[in-house]
Amino acid sequence: MKGHLHLTCARLANGESALREQSFCAPFHLSKPHQDRGALVVNVVNPTAGLFDGDELDLLAQVECGARLVLTTPSAGRVYQSRSGTPARLQQRVQAAAGSFVEFLPEPLIPQAGAVYAQQTTLDVAAEAELLFFEWLSPGRVASGEVFQYRQLAWQTDLRVDGRLVARERYRVEPEQPATLAALTDCFPQAHYLGCFWVSARPFPEAAVAALQGPGIYLGWSQLAAGGWSLKALCADALTTRRLLGGLRAALYAALERHPPWLGRF
Amino acid sequence: MLPDWLPWLLQVNDSAFPSGAYAHSLGLEELVQAGVVGDAAALEAFLHRQVLPGLLALEVPLLASGHRCAAQGDLAGLQALDETLDAWKLAAESRAASRQLGSRRLALTQQLDADPLLAAYAARGAPCHHLAVSALEWRRLPVEAAACAWAQQAIAGSATAAMKLMPLGQDRCQGMIRRAVRALAPLLTDACQVPPEAVGWFNPLLEIASMRHARAAERLFIS
Numbered sequence: 001m002k003g004h005l006h007l008t009c010a011r012l013a014n015g016e017s018a019l020r021e022q023s024f025c026a027p028f029h030l031s032k033p034h035q036d037r038g039a040l041v042v043n044v045v046n047p048t049a050g051l052f053d054g055d056e057l058d059l060l061a062q063v064e065c066g067a068r069l070v071l072t073t074p075s076a077g078r079v080y081q082s083r084s085g086t087p088a089r090l091q092q093r094v095q096a097a098a099g100s101f102v103e104f105l106p107e108p109l110i111p112q113a114g115a116v117y118a119q120q121t122t123l124d125v126a127a128e129a130e131l132l133f134f135e136w137l138s139p140g141r142v143a144s145g146e147v148f149q150y151r152q153l154a155w156q157t158d159l160r161v162d163g164r165l166v167a168r169e170r171y172r173v174e175p176e177q178p179a180t181l182a183a184l185t186d187c188f189p190q191a192h193y194l195g196c197f198w199v200s201a202r203p204f205p206e207a208a209v210a211a212l213q214g215p216g217i218y219l220g221w222s223q224l225a226a227g228g229w230s231l232k233a234l235c236a237d238a239l240t241t242r243r244l245l246g247g248l249r250a251a252l253y254a255a256l257e258r259h260p261p262w263l264g265r266f
Numbered sequence: 267m268l269p270d271w272l273p274w275l276l277q278v279n280d281s282a283f284p285s286g287a288y289a290h291s292l293g294l295e296e297l298v299q300a301g302v303v304g305d306a307a308a309l310e311a312f313l314h315r316q317v318l319p320g321l322l323a324l325e326v327p328l329l330a331s332g333h334r335c336a337a338q339g340d341l342a343g344l345q346a347l348d349e350t351l352d353a354w355k356l357a358a359e360s361r362a363a364s365r366q367l368g369s370r371r372l373a374l375t376q377q378l379d380a381d382p383l384l385a386a387y388a389a390r391g392a393p394c395h396h397l398a399v400s401a402l403e404w405r406r407l408p409v410e411a412a413a414c415a416w417a418q419q420a421i422a423g424s425a426t427a428a429m430k431l432m433p434l435g436q437d438r439c440q441g442m443i444r445r446a447v448r449a450l451a452p453l454l455t456d457a458c459q460v461p462p463e464a465v466g467w468f469n470p471l472l473e474i475a476s477m478r479h480a481r482a483a484e485r486l487f488i489s
Contacts, residue, residue: 155468156466158353159353165349165350165352165353166353167353170324170465170467171468172323172464172466172468173468178315179314179315179319180319180468182315182319183468183469183470183472184468186302186312186315186316186471187471193470195470210481218300218471218474219474219478220357220475220476220477220478221477222356222358222359222476222480223358224353224356224358225352225355225361226352230357230473232356232474232477233474234474
């Protein structure tokens with residue numbers, strides 16, 4: 001299945017944000033966008049069971065000057081076994097214009113046994129724009145005893161701030177080659193990985209983030225080369241990851257002097 | 267006949283060469299303190315499961331790319347790679363360490379021999395990451411030899427740093443280095459040919475360790 005979601009979020013004359021343009025087709029679907037705490041919340045829904053081999057999805061979110069967008073998903077993203085060996089592909093691009101704010105917060109990715117998945121993420125953030133980007137990679141269907149049984153994840157992420165490349169990540173995780181998993185399993189045998197980029201000219205809330213450390217969490221944060229911060233965490237299980245994610249959102253939103261939309265799960 | 271580059275390589279890759287590398291553990295100190303790498307056996311596993319694959323999938327291919335630029339005198343291409351290294355290194359401490367080691371190395375090697383290309387690169391205002399400067403300095407070496415030199419100093423750097431962090435004698439340390447290099451060497455030629463789109467390695471553990479080390483209350487190493 002080949003699907004796309006292209007949307008442009010603009011600031012209206014009354015100060016609210018709204019979708020000025022939207023175009024999508026299956027397996028993308030949008031629930032009705034709504035205002036929450038000063039931002040437009042857009043839930044991206046996949047009405048199918050998840051992603052299958054050969055699927056190609058293209059997501060483009062453009063946030064115009066002064067607009068505030070929270071792009072999220074209501075449930076975990078599942079990638080199913082690839083019968084053909086070809087990957088399910090997702091390309092996602094977020095472009096934040098000067099003076100805009102965007103939070104990108106998908107629920108965890110759950111790659112199931114035999115899944116092959118390729119994800120390419122490009123984040124372009126103008127000077128004086130603010131970005132909160134999260135990604136959460138689970139080890140699989142843990143409750144079913146299916147842990148790190150996917151075949152391959154290929155991950156590519158670039159973050160540009162004011163046109164300059166400040167973060168680049170390229171991962172290929174193949175559980176059949178245990179060395180590619182060592183950085184996860186050497187810390188916690190069923191580790192969840194949480195990654196975050198925070199871009200803002202405001203001071204980073206180091207003390208508040210440091211206070212989130214605790215049992216089952218291995219957390220680090222660091223300033224990027226030119227604008228923004230990277231936060232990474234390995235967590236022992238999903239509940240710990242969820243708690244940490246909630247705490248991070250609260251701390252990072254507070255530093256932005258905004259209130260985080262509730263989203264029904266924090 | 268003795269290759270011209272061999273005496274040079276032996277000097278600049280020697281542990282006595284004052285590049286400052288001895289002061290860096292590149293995240294290992296934090297992993298030892300956190301108990302992730304608790305003893306010599308865990309250290310050897312760490313080398314084979316995390317350091318070696320990272321060298322083969324990320325650093326050696328990037329070094330080979332820089333080596334190709336340097337060998338062709340393409341300083342703009344080398345600088346582009348050098349600037350990209352700022353983005354690859356998410357942890358500020360490892361990014362700063364890499365720049366510091368590279369800049370120090372570039373300054374030292376210029377004092378030893380006049381090399382117009384090194385001088386030209388130093389004048390460009392590039393970040394001077396250790397990998398980029400090494401690629402430039404070793405441009406007359408066969409690329410596999412340059413890759414081997416890079417890998418050897420990375421492995422030896424981790425192993426010798428560990429001697430200050432845990433009970434580990436010199437003999438065992440050297441054995442560890444030898445086994446790691448023996449495992450790595452046959453794979454270096456292929457690693458030099460990894461296409462740009464396939465370059466990369468997943469190591470959030472080491473990235474987090476480097477991020478945390480920067481805030482450690484007590485530490486022996488700069489990174």
